[in-house]
Amino acid sequence: MENRRVVLASRPAGWVTEDNFRIESATLPSPGEGEVLVKNLWLSLDPYMRGRISEAKSYVKGVELGEVMVGQTVGEVLESKNAKFKKGDHVLTQLGWQLYGVSKEITKVEASRAPLSYYLGVLGMPGMTAYFGLKELGQPKAGETVVVSAASGAVGSVVGQLAKIWGCRAVGIAGGPEKCGYVTRELGFDACVDYKAGNLHRDLKAACPKGVDVLFENVGGEILDSVLRQMNLFSRVVVCGLIAEYNATEPYGYKNMRAVLVNRIRMQGMIVFDWKERYGEALQALAGYLAAGRLKTRESVVQGLENAPRGLISLLKGGNFGKQLVKLA
Ligand SMILES: NC(=O)c1ccc[n+]([C@@H]2O[C@H](COP(=O)([O-])OP(=O)(O)OC[C@H]3O[C@@H](n4cnc5c(N)ncnc54)[C@H](OP(=O)(O)O)[C@@H]3O)[C@@H](O)[C@H]2O)c1
Numbered sequence: 001m002e003n004r005r006v007v008l009a010s011r012p013a014g015w016v017t018e019d020n021f022r023i024e025s026a027t028l029p030s031p032g033e034g035e036v037l038v039k040n041l042w043l044s045l046d047p048y049m050r051g052r053i054s055e056a057k058s059y060v061k062g063v064e065l066g067e068v069m070v071g072q073t074v075g076e077v078l079e080s081k082n083a084k085f086k087k088g089d090h091v092l093t094q095l096g097w098q099l100y101g102v103s104k105e106i107t108k109v110e111a112s113r114a115p116l117s118y119y120l121g122v123l124g125m126p127g128m129t130a131y132f133g134l135k136e137l138g139q140p141k142a143g144e145t146v147v148v149s150a151a152s153g154a155v156g157s158v159v160g161q162l163a164k165i166w167g168c169r170a171v172g173i174a175g176g177p178e179k180c181g182y183v184t185r186e187l188g189f190d191a192c193v194d195y196k197a198g199n200l201h202r203d204l205k206a207a208c209p210k211g212v213d214v215l216f217e218n219v220g221g222e223i224l225d226s227v228l229r230q231m232n233l234f235s236r237v238v239v240c241g242l243i244a245e246y247n248a249t250e251p252y253g254y255k256n257m258r259a260v261l262v263n264r265i266r267m268q269g270m271i272v273f274d275w276k277e278r279y280g281e282a283l284q285a286l287a288g289y290l291a292a293g294r295l296k297t298r299e300s301v302v303q304g305l306e307n308a309p310r311g312l313i314s315l316l317k318g319g320n321f322g323k324q325l326v327k328l329a
Helices: 048-052 116-120 125-138 154-165 177-186 200-207 221-228 258-262 272-291 305-316
Strands: 002-008 021-027 036-044 073-080 090-093 100-103 145-149 169-174 191-194 212-217 231-239 266-269 299-303 323-327
Touching: 002 305, 021 305, 036 090, 036 116, 048 305, 073 116, 090 116, 116 323, 125 154, 125 212, 125 231, 125 272, 145 154, 145 221, 154 169, 154 212, 154 272, 169 177, 169 200, 177 191, 191 200, 200 221, 212 221, 221 231, 299 305, 305 323
Parallel strands: 145 169, 145 212, 169 191, 212 231, 231 266, 299 323
Antiparallel strands: 002 021, 036 073, 036 100, 036 323, 073 090
């Protein structure tokens, strides 16, 4: 058996291109004491990967040139030198863009509970982000209006559905009529505004007749700036992501900060790791909603490790519809 992996070949300036990556062959690693050898089955592609391949300082160390691209995977244990895991176990790993790897930093997942890919999406890091960001920072109360951008995506789709489950009015913002139709008809949001239609301020006003109490922001730029104008007194903005800015070479210049002062808006950034001690709580809640049919999910899948760069580029341009994954085996 041969391992194959994708390494960072060069740093992008602006938009990511396939030339920024290189696929390499490598010998199959063998596990040391306490480690397991894992065959990766699914690879998660996430917007944070854009930050990890840039030179800018962030909340976690970036990928060096020549290093294997970072990423979560779900895989199967092929060989174990760790008493907690046995051959055939399914595990969540941080092994990155490669077919095989050895690690001791793994978590067991149950294939009987949900499809394995869900542990990278609705029951994984994006689901946890939605759960803790909305619950702990958004602090929505029943009857309030919750707006979420990138509403059809991995995080946004869970945010809006949780808002509904917790008794709020859920309004999405997404790109195009197909995504907006999915958000309202399939996911049960009360409304969804198509920001690509060009009337964001007017359409959002119609969708939020009582203003906005919680904005769960995944996009930033013009969307965040525009929604700020419709936020209520003592409303909350959860700054989860700023994907509109990840490939930009200049930061966006916000114009409506006055609204934060006048309406005493609380705006707070979030990083999901801050809740890592409580992931079990979120997993239990999300799995319960999923089993009860109250939480729905959708996936965009590219086939094969060699197509991972293409999948990441597509995700950063909004080509995904739901959680973006690579099927490795
Ligand atoms: N803070 C944390 O701990 C944490 C954890 C996970 C994710 N995040 C952040 O959460 C956000 C969503 O992540 P995700 O994994 O759920 O991705 P996702 O929403 O599944 O996919 C990204 C979506 O962003 C939208 N988008 C891309 N460029 C845009 C632009 N210029 N303007 C408006 N929308 C744009 C696209 O949807 P449309 O087609 O609708 O435009 C695209 O489908 C990202 O910003 C990510 O960095 C943060």
